[in-house]
Amino acid sequence: MTAILLFFTLHWFLSLFFHSFFLHRYASHQMYTAKPGWEKTFYFLTWFVQGSSFLVPRAYAVMHRMHHAYSDTEKDPHSPHFFKDIWQMMVHTARIFSGFVTGKNVPDPEFTREYLPVWDKLDKFGHNNITRGFFIAxxxxxxxxxxxxxxxxxxLPIHFLMGPIQGAIVNWFGHKMGYRNYKIEDHSKNTTPWGVLLMGELFQNNHHKDKDNANFARKWYEFDLTFVIMRVMHALRIIRLKPVHLPQQKLKH
Structure with a gap:
């Protein structure tokens, strides 16, 4: 039992970290810079820890940028306010994501102007049913x-779909349940204490208020573990965090 619990916990939090750190805060928002070698390392580790549920970074980033541009409107690829349940939202999101991966859907130029990390060989290898099958096995x-x-x-189904499940939890509960620090046009909310367990990702109201701020926490009782790890990585010069807006977050370069 101990081995299973350890394996599940490691898979959950490692997948969640690279989801938040690389797919969300780097690929989508460019909250930090990284040298090419480190970018490749983060890219590889994202694939490896997500395994059978690997999310191609460029497709994820385009879809997430759309989410911010059209938050909680009919053009939002995963607003929970247009679906009966979380599973319908996941299926709808998966179709849009798959279209961007295959090229069937061509994103508007405004969502591809900023840098998108691309590693074609790894994308083709990782986004492949045979590769996914080996991870599942x-x-x-x-x-x-x-x-x-x-x-x-x-x-096991959670392991199989770890990345999409984590994304669905954030988008469903982060736009339906919780409290708001800021009055903004969408329905984003901060969900506590799950905001802690989701490594900062469920402080959605904070993030939608200031999408370029690498720290998703604002109040004293809000804790963004991903950002804490990013601060350490910045201090070790693995990444270079971009300037953020709150005085207590100013970093020396």
């Missing part, structure tokens, strides 16, 4: 050897 094998009972196998 690996997850199943781990549970086969270490799960104390077959009830634990009910966790």
């Amino acid at each position: 690996g997850y199943v094998a781990f549970y086969f050897f270490f799960a104390p009972s077959f009830w634990w196998f009910l966790l």
Whole structure:
């Protein structure tokens, strides 16, 4: 049981970190800069930890930029206010995402003007049913050897769809439940204490108020773990955080 819990926890938080750190705060918003070698490292690790649910960064970034431009309107690719349940929203989002990956859907130029990280070979390898199948087989094998009972196998679908599930949780609850620090046009909210468990991603009202601010926390009781890790990486000169707006967040370069 200990091995399963450890594996699930590591997969959840590593996938979530690279989702937030690389896909969201780098690919979508360019909140920091990184040398080419580090960018490739983050790209590879995002693929590896997301595994069977790997989200191609350029497609994710375009879709997320659309989300900010059209937040909670009919053009928003994943607003929860136009679907009966979270599963319908996930299916709708998956169709748009897949269209951007395959080229069937061509994004408006305004969503591709800013830098988009692209690694064609890894994208083709990672966004491939055979590759995804190997990851799924690996997850199943781990549970086969270490799960104390077959009830634990009910966790496997979460492993299979880890990236999309985490994104759906953020978009559904972050635009439906919680409190607002700022009155803005969309329905974004801060969901506490889940904002902590989702490594800052559920402080959606804060983020939508100032989408270029790398720190999603504002109040004393809000804690953005991803940003804390980014501060450490900045201090170690692994990344270079861009200037942020709040005085307590000013960083020396």
